[in-house]
Amino acid sequence: MSDAMWERGVEWLSAAATDPRVCKREWDQGDGIALLQAGRYWDVLSVPDRLGLLTLDLLWQPALPVPGPTLVDTAAHRVGFFLPPDPGSRWIGAGLRHARRGSWVAVPPPYRPARFLEWLVPPDGTGALHAPGTLELALRQANGTLAVLTPIGAE
Numbered sequence: 163m164s165d166a167m168w169e170r171g172v173e174w175l176s177a178a179a180t181d182p183r184v185c186k187r188e189w190d191q192g193d194g195i196a197l198l199q200a201g202r203y204w205d206v207l208s209v210p211d212r213l214g215l216l217t218l219d220l221l222w223q224p225a226l227p228v229p230g231p232t233l234v235d236t237a238a239h240r241v242g243f244f245l246p247p248d249p250g251s252r253w254i255g256a257g258l259r260h261a262r263r264g265s266w267v268a269v270p271p272p273y274r275p276a277r278f279l280e281w282l283v284p285p286d287g288t289g290a291l292h293a294p295g296t297l298e299l300a301l302r303q304a305n306g307t308l309a310v311l312t313p314i315g316a317e
Contacts, residue, residue, distance in 0.1 A: 170287020171272035175231075178203050186271075194276030201249070201263025204291055206233075206242040208259040209301065214241020216304035218282060221296065230292035231285040233269065237278035242267070244285070245292040255305070 172186065178198040179185035185196040200206055209217070211234065218241065221229040231244040242261075253260045261267050270276035272284040 167286050168273045168284075171285040172287075174203075174287040174289060175269065175272055175285050189271035189276075194270055194274070195268050195279060196271075197266045198269055199263075200261040200265045200267050201247050203247065203289075204231075204244045205247050205251075206244055206261040206265075206267050207253055207292075207297070208235075208240045208242045208261065209255075210257040211236075211239040211241050213257070213301065213304055213308060214243070215282075216307060217241075217243075217297070217300045220300040220303055221292075226296060227293070228290070229283050230290050231281065232283040232292075234280050234282050235268075235278055236280065241282070243292045243297055245294050245297060248294065251294065255301070 172189075173182075175198070176182040176185040176189075176196070178200075179196060180199070185198070188194070188196045214232075214234070218229060218232055229243075233242040233244070234240070235242070240259075247262060249263060251260070268279060270279045270281065272281060275281070
């Protein structure tokens with residue numbers, strides 16, 4: 163990614179902070195993690211990491227747009243997909259967590275990992291997000307694949 167893209171990503175992401183200047187200072191001088199409020203510019207759909215990584219793999223196709231910002235939390239074993247805020251949407255499924263208005267999300271800066279958080283697809287500053295319909299189809303496909311790969315009740 164070019165420096166201009168990093169800079170645009172920083173501006174776009176920090177816009178969700180209560181105080182963007184404090185947010186950028188946290189990224190540069192603090193522990194590198196800022197708490198940002200979901201629901202204004204984006205929501206985050208968090209899924210178990212095996213499901214999330216397989217889903218992201220399915221989204222990387224020449225026929226599809228480049229996937230939106232995607233974050234991995236290696237400590238919690240979760241992958242977070244940034245999608246448009248939609249207070250009316252209901253994501254239902256085992257292990258799915260939907261962070262929307264009223265939720266806070268820990269994020270590293272777009273240009274480097276911090277502790278256990280790392281961008282798999284950093285925000286590019288254009289405001290591009292995951293398309294909910296495309297994400298849902300990929301999640302269903304990945305879930306089906308995992309169900310086949312994971313024998314039920316295996317001892």
